[in-house]
Amino acid sequence: MGNRSEFIYIVAAITGFIVLFFNVFPIINTFYWTDIHTLKEAMVNREILVSIWLSVKCASITTIIAFLLGIPLAYYLARHEFQLKSLVESLVDIPMVIPHTVAGICLLTVLSPRSPIGRFLEENHIETLGTEAGIVIAMLFVSMPLLVNSAKNAFKWVPTRMENVSRSLGASQLRTFFGITFVLSWRGILSGMIVTWARAISEFGAVIILAYHPRIAPTLIYERFTTYGMKYAVPANIILIFISIIIFIILRLVSLGEKERHDTN
């Protein structure tokens, strides 16, 4: 038994090393492709900064919209059994299995002026294609399932009985939700928001179809790479890596803080 588990640990160590190397080395290796001087220049390059700011802004708006739209649905799915529930859950997950450029084309068919929705938007002077709204729509489409699923699992973690006790003690459904359920599932929801944000900021395929311009950072990097090659793509790349990792760490720390708070409770 001991030998067997040792063998498993050895395999886990080797494969684990491969996984981590595979994840981290390409990111680190990017730094060898540039020098500090070019990087400094890139950091004050208006075009790069504007595109990165656009990426961060659109991913954040996407996360907020996903939160507002996804939380009620996630709560309902976590608490209720109904016929066709698995169908609804599959529909929520659909964007995850569609290639992203394909998703972009699907969205384009809806938003183009040839479709009723696109026409309605156009008549009301709401522009989506080639605007920030288009970027957010593309990001939202691909990242929404992550938020709904994380929030659903977080809500499931809070026992229904706890809500029952709160209701029987006089709290309305809404006060129970905000006072008990949401407070206790906040950490899981926050983790869901992190992955939603990360998924949104990394989206490229669907975004370029709805809005090549204004250019988000991945679009700019792709454009620089195809037009000028590695030398011009890498500095923007590195800045985007830094910003993504910093925001990721901040959110992760908040989420870990929440975890510790729960654990000590």
Add this chain to the structure above:
Amino acid sequence: MIQIKNLNIRLGKFQIKNVNLQVRKGEFLVLLGPTAAGKSVIIESIAGLIPIQSGEIIINNREVTYLRPEQRNTSICYQDYSLFPHMNVRKNICYGLKFKKDKNNPQYQRNFKDLIGLLKLENILDRLPLNLSGGEQQRVSLARGLIGDPNILLLDEPLSALDPNTKASIQEELKKIHQTIHTTIIMVTHDFIEANYLADQVALVHEGEIVQQGYIKDIFQHPDSIFAAQFIGVKNIFRIDDLAEFSFFGLKNPGYIGIRPENIYIDLQPLVTDYHFQGTVGNLQNNQVYMEIECCNFKRNYLSYLTINRFFELELKKGMPIHFGFNREHLILIQSAEQP
């Protein structure tokens, strides 16, 4: 007074069928029955947590059938305590008060003091639920349920997750609380001994129906169905079809007789009990504090309990001839059509 009239509930394939209950103010009713009989469904429906199909629920002369849970002034406590993990004991206990219209009523302050005294919670008020033992958590849960003077306290197997010592002490506290503050209580349990200790009235629940309701003593002495008899520990239940035999036992029609193992006497000499038989010793099983002995006669095999001492005195062995019998007062007659 709590009245439940013709309550019907459907949850998937499971059904609560035509439940009628009446609990007087200040009374302690126990819903007793095996797992998955529907006991918890009944109390959750009283709290308004499960939608009902038809029927009426009246609490203190007010019909609450279609009111939301927060409008009924009931409170429910579960076996897993369901304390709010992000609140300390004090906040947990006082949670319900902030939703009360008369939240500043000094009565609630008095309730708080009384309850933390009765339930010995003075020293743990600032602790979080995570740092409490099971017994402490259940005490907090009871205090939280009682502080707002609910019309009715609903307890869903409150003692079943506790170790035997803690269970005994909380059981005692529960009894003391009921005697002190006279709250109407409906408790769910599958444990006859708990019911016996706590209940004024007992309702036996079986497959979504109440099969018998009454004082515990009456149910113990006169179970009126085979399920009831089996549930309260009557091991010997026999169908009597033969005309001569059912009148011999006092049955009016073919039916069942039941006899508790502890009420069957065994001796090597003829017995002077109302009913006595000759037979042989069947299987023997040592149950630590008593011996389970099968008494076989040509008609049927009775299970009997003997103290270990008495067992050694009689020097019983499998196959030995014995006399055994019981008295009329211990005979349970069940005029029931159901099969055991």
